[in-house]
Amino acid sequence: MSMIAIALLLQSASPPPYAMPGEEPVEAYEVRPENAGAKPFEGDAMAKAFGGQDGIRRVVNRLIDLNSNDPVIGEIFVTEDRVRFRRTLFEHMCYLLNAGCIYTGMDMRSAHKNMGIQQADMNRMVENLQSAMDAEGIRFHAQNRLLAKLATMRKDVVER
Numbered sequence: 001m002s003m004i005a006i007a008l009l010l011q012s013a014s015p016p017p018y019a020m021p022g023e024e025p026v027e028a029y030e031v032r033p034e035n036a037g038a039k040p041f042e043g044d045a046m047a048k049a050f051g052g053q054d055g056i057r058r059v060v061n062r063l064i065d066l067n068s069n070d071p072v073i074g075e076i077f078v079t080e081d082r083v084r085f086r087r088t089l090f091e092h093m094c095y096l097l098n099a100g101c102i103y104t105g106m107d108m109r110s111a112h113k114n115m116g117i118q119q120a121d122m123n124r125m126v127e128n129l130q131s132a133m134d135a136e137g138i139r140f141h142a143q144n145r146l147l148a149k150l151a152t153m154r155k156d157v158v159e160r
């Protein structure tokens with residue numbers, strides 16, 4: 001094999017520039033704002049209500065821990081790439097809350113394809129998100145505004 005072919009192979013195997021060290025490779029997809037599944041909030045009120053990027057990161061980390069240890073939905077997260085998931089879930093929430101991030105993950109339908117997620121799983125995830133937001137002292141009104149936006153993605157996440 002020529003050096004050029006090897007160089008090309010190596011190039012295509014390298015992770016995208018926004019990936020963190022330790023992430024597993026994923027099939028190629030186009031990074032687009034529409035992948036987030038909804039438009040971000042306008043203004044900075046929601047970003048402030050969540051305590052900016054630091055507060056959002058705490059909520060996301062709590063949510064991931066709750067989901068992974070959950071007796072009902074924990075199993076769905078067993079095979080997840082934790083490094084990537086922590087990054088993309090943070091980016092997603094940060095983007096939607098208009099806290100200064102770009103979402104580089106997949107669209108919601110592709111991200112949850114063939115996971116067999118049911119309405120009960122979705123409800124459980126929402127409960128865990130509420131617990132995570134409560135623990136961080138996020139105001140009820142702000143919690144509900146975010147939950148209302150996420151609810152519009154239900155059709156792309158729930159399969160049955």
Ligand code: HEM
Binds near residue numbers: 106111117
């Ligand atoms: C509106 C509700 C939901 C939103 C907004 C959401 C958001 C996301 C995002 C942004 C990603 C990352 C995609 C990527 O890395 O390209 C993701 C992946 C994932 N989600 Fe969700 N999700 C929702 C509901 C759920 C539910 C209900 C479950 C299961 C109970 C779930 C399980 C997963 C799993 C297992 C992954 C893949 C992690 C990996 O292997 O990298 N999600 N989700």
